[in-house]
Amino acid sequence: KAGVTQTPRYLIKTRGQQVTLSCSPISGHRSVSWYQQTPGQGLQFLFEYFSETQRNKGNFPGRFSGRQFSNSRSEMNVSTLELGDSALYLCASSLAEGTGNLLAKNIQYFGAGTRLSVL
C-alpha cells in the first residue's frame, strides 16, 4: 500500500500570499489530521477531518483552514501568510475506527511533510 503523500515537498512564498498544501491518505483511511512543526513550538495539532467534516481544530487563527474531499484527500490553506507561518506541515491519516478510548488507539501514519518558507 502506498503511504501518506504530501505535495509539494517544498514551498517558498512571500508575506501576504496564500498557499494550499495537499495530502493523500493511505487507501481506506478516513481521517486526516494536520500538524505544524516549528523549532520554537514543536509539533502542534491544526485540525482533523473525517468524512469531509472538520471534527476538531487546534489553537490556530482563522487564516488556517482545510477541507476534505469524498476520496479522503485533504487540503489545507493558509491565507495572508506571515513570517511565523514558516514551518514543516505534516499530515497524518488513520482508519479512525471506534470511539473514545478505542479511537485513541488508532495509529496515525505521517507523510514526509511540506516545508513552507515565508519570506
Next chain:
Amino acid sequence: AQSVTQLDSHVSVSEGTPVLLRCNYSSSYSPSLFWYVQHPNKGLQLLLKYTSAATLVKGINGFEAEFKKSETSFHLTKPSAHMSDAAEYFCVVSDNTGFQKLVFGTGTRLLVSP
C-alpha cells in the same frame, strides 16, 4: 488534558551502548501512548505503541518501552545503539475525547558517536 514530558532534550551515547529516552505522561484515564522517530528532513515514523495490553511493548529496530502506571512513565530503551538511530524521538499521547489528535512531547535528540 493529557500531556507528555520528555525529560531530556538531548541524549548522547556511543555506538553499541544502551539507549534510554525518558517520558512521563499525565492523563486521568488509561492513555494510548506512542513513540515516533523523525530523521532529518523526513516525516514521523511509528516506533511502537501502548494501548493497555502488555506493559512491555516491543517496537521496530530493537526498541522497546515499558508502561509504568505507578510512575506515570513510558521510557524508550534499546540495548545497543546503532549509528542509524541518530534522530529525534517524540513521546506522544493520543486524545480520547472523540477525535484523532496527538499531543506531542518536545522531543529528544539522540546523538550516536562511533
